[in-house]
Amino acid sequence: MWWLPRGLLLGLFAFFVFGPLVNLVLWSVAESWFWPNRLPSQYGFRFWERVFRPEGQAMESLWLSIWIATLTTLLCLAVSVPAAWALAKANLRWRAAILLLFLLPQAFPNLPVYINIARIFFSFNLNGTVIGVVLVHAAHGLVYSIWIATAAFAAVDDDLELAARNIGAGAFTAFRTITLPLAAPGIAASAVFVFLESLDEFTASYFVGAPEVRTLPLLLFSAAAGGNMQVAAITALILLVPSVLFMLIVERFLRAEVLAKVGK
Amino acid sequence: MGSSVEVVELSVAFGRTPVLHRISLSVAAGEFVALLGPSGCGKTTLLRSIAGFVAPAGGRILAGGQDITQAPPERRGAAMVFQSYALWPHMSVAKTIGYGLKLRGWDRVRIDVKVGEMLRLLRLEGLGDRLPAQLSGGQRQRVALGRALAVDPAILLLDEPMSNLDARVREGVRHELRELQQSLGITAIHVTHDREEAMILADRIVILHEGRIAQQGTPEDLWARPASAYVADFLGxxxxxxxxxxxxxxxxxxxxxxxxxxxxxxxxxxxxxxxxxxxxxxxxxxxxxxxxxxxxxxxxxxxxxxxxxxxxxxxxxxxxxxxxxxxxxxxxxxxxxxxxxxxxxxxxxx
Missing domain, CATH: 2.40.50.140 (Nucleic acid-binding proteins)
Structure with missing residues (x-):
């Protein structure tokens, strides 16, 4: 009789995970769904068509979001690879303090931080620009990229690089051919996290970017706020695709040893 | 051909802890010297100082008469075999052995020929495409040796290269290593805590004790006339x-x-x-x-x-x-x- 409680628990669990997803899918194909009906009274792909129409805003927002996420990722990598290398290998005196410093943006409530950033950006004319949004996303993403990349570099045994130096490689060549490729899976994982965070980010984009920069989450918000549940559902489903894809990639590449070194 | 190594009054400290106290040691070109001592005696630190991985607090190191005290590791002509082997997990055997040659600007054909030669010399034929994870302990050790020997180093530094091998495999490897060193005429400095290994391999043994040289001499000499109770005890x-x-x-x-x-x-x-x-x-x-x-x-x-x-x-x-x-x-x-x-x-x- 054990299958019964087990089955029930599994069913409940599945409902929690997939229930909202099913709801999203239903909304995305509901052409009319009025209270008190449990299910839509009319199904169709009219709203999908509307969203994917050339003059529809969804695709434009999607490309903009991907563009911002890409820039954010590149910016974070440009900072985090050298910084993480130094933190992991260069015996810095304030190592722990520096690592904590990058956690600070997470330590305070989001709203006041972003409102202040928006105020500061206003005086630099950065509000409503892609660069402004990228900068604020990067400040947030650096936490992941620095912490994970530091762990990835720390997981590479010093002797591996010395072995290359030893037979004639200069410091940079040894880094490029040995340390970097060995840390690459961890760095790639951090890049994926940064990319996804940027793609989903709402609060900062809202204060710094809106209304000129309309990322996909902002579009989703205004669609949902305007009662257009179909467009909101389809937007949410589109946002889901890169997340699931990248999670699969991360799961394959991020090794347990690297995760174990986070914060060491 | 090997080159001589001269260590003059070398001092090394880790933070405030002194590890080597004004050690002086000279190794002739082509000589095989074993640094022998228990863990913590400073033998590995001495080796790593010669390799350029540890910055000395005082003293000088010369290779072939040239002062290399401040030279970076890549300009010392010394190749090391690490205790852990330090093989690169992402690089095949052939790539690993050819790494130093590629840095020296050799073209691919020449590298392939030399790598093939090394694989034959070290009895690793057919394993060129393997990754380190797919090799046995003895094979890894030979790849590490091959990587160091491929660049024709003037000085070969060996950091307990056999401590991770089975006792049975070790026996054979000792004699192979000695033969290889003599046929190449390379200068070898070998760190070990294994008395028998030091005696079989080395022309001369240097026994270290708490960062100082306790005694040095030929294996027979040390065996017959230990200079202190410490040396006598260490030699059985x-x-x-x-x-x-x-x-x-x-x-x-x-x-x-x-x-x-x-x-x-x-x-x-x-x-x-x-x-x-x-x-x-x-x-x-x-x-x-x-x-x-x-x-x-x-x-x-x-x-x-x-x-x-x-x-x-x-x-x-x-x-x-x-x-x-x-x-x-x-x-x-x-x-x-x-x-x-x-x-x-x-x-x-x-």
Whole structure:
């Protein structure tokens, strides 16, 4: 009789995970769904068509979001690879303090931080620009990229690089051919996290970017706020695709040893 | 061809902890020198200083007459085989061995030829495409050696390269390594804590003790004439019995004649210890004379480790181990003889 409680628990669990997803899918194909009906009274792909129409805003927002996420990722990598290398290998005196410093943006409530950033950006004319949004996303993403990349570099045994130096490689060549490729899976994982965070980010984009920069989450918000549940559902489903894809990639590449070194 | 290595008054400290105290050592071109000592004696630090991985606090290092104290690791002409092998997990055997050649700007054809040669020399044929994770311990060790040898280094540095090998594999590898070093004429500095390994491999052994050189010399010389109790103990003379020294004569049991010590090696008058190896002492027949030291004791225990019996003999309050051809009955009184060349006498405080 054990299958019964087990089955029930599994069913409940599945409902929690997939229930909202099913709801999203239903909304995305509901052409009319009025209270008190449990299910839509009319199904169709009219709203999908509307969203994917050339003059529809969804695709434009999607490309903009991907563009911002890409820039954010590149910016974070440009900072985090050298910084993480130094933190992991260069015996810095304030190592722990520096690592904590990058956690600070997470330590305070989001709203006041972003409102202040928006105020500061206003005086630099950065509000409503892609660069402004990228900068604020990067400040947030650096936490992941620095912490994970530091762990990835720390997981590479010093002797591996010395072995290359030893037979004639200069410091940079040894880094490029040995340390970097060995840390690459961890760095790639951090890049994926940064990319996804940027793609989903709402609060900062809202204060710094809106209304000129309309990322996909902002579009989703205004669609949902305007009662257009179909467009909101389809937007949410589109946002889901890169997340699931990248999670699969991360799961394959991020090794347990690297995760174990986070914060060491 | 190898080049000479000269270490002049080298001091190294980690933070405030001194590790090497003004060590001076010279290694001739083509010589095989073993740095021997227990862990923490500074032998690996000395090797890593020569490789350029550790910055010395004082002193100089010269290779082939050139001062390399401040040179980066890649400009020293020294190639190291690491204890962990430090093989690159993402690089195949062939790529690993060819790495140093590629850096030197060799074209692919030449690299392939040389790598093929190294694979043959190290009996790794057919394994060129494997990754380190797909190799056995012995194969990894040979790849690490191949990577170092491929660049024709003037100096080969070996950091306990055999400590991760099975005892049976190690035996063969020792002789191969010695042969290889001699045929290439390379200068080799080998760090080990294994006495037998050092003796088999090296032209000269340098014994380190707490960051200083305790003694150096040929294996035979060190074996026959250890300069201190520490060296004697490290070279297998683990038995220790008290004697009295008087005018260069050592006295053991009161009823036995004293032993005249070698002039210059005798400790000052007073209490001293004699150190000897279990396999060099023997049990004497009643009345049998011996040029050496004789003690009277009782058999405490006999054990059979294989080939011969090992008896534990109680003399006064001390127990010593002696190899004997036959089992000795427990409790039997015996005369224990230590032949003069095997008896190493040092002052009791040393």
């Amino acid at each position: 003379a683990t038995n220790c019995l008290p004697v009295r020294v008087h005018d260069e004569m050592a006295e053991a049991a009161p009823a036995e004649p004293p032993l005249r010590l070698e002039p210059g090696r005798a400790p000052p008058n007073g209490p001293a210890n004699v150190r000897f190896r279990p396999e060099e002492a023997r049990v004497l027949a009643p009345g049998e004379p011996l040029d050496g030291l004789v003690f009277h004791g009782v058999v405490a225990l006999s054990a059979y480790p294989g080939g011969r019996w090992r008896a534990s003999i109680r003399i006064g309050r001390d127990d010593v181990l002696v190899d004997v051809p036959d089992r000795l009955p427990e409790g039997a009184p015996v005369r224990l003889g230590i032949p003069a060349p095997a008896a190493h006498v040092f002052a009791a405080t040393a």
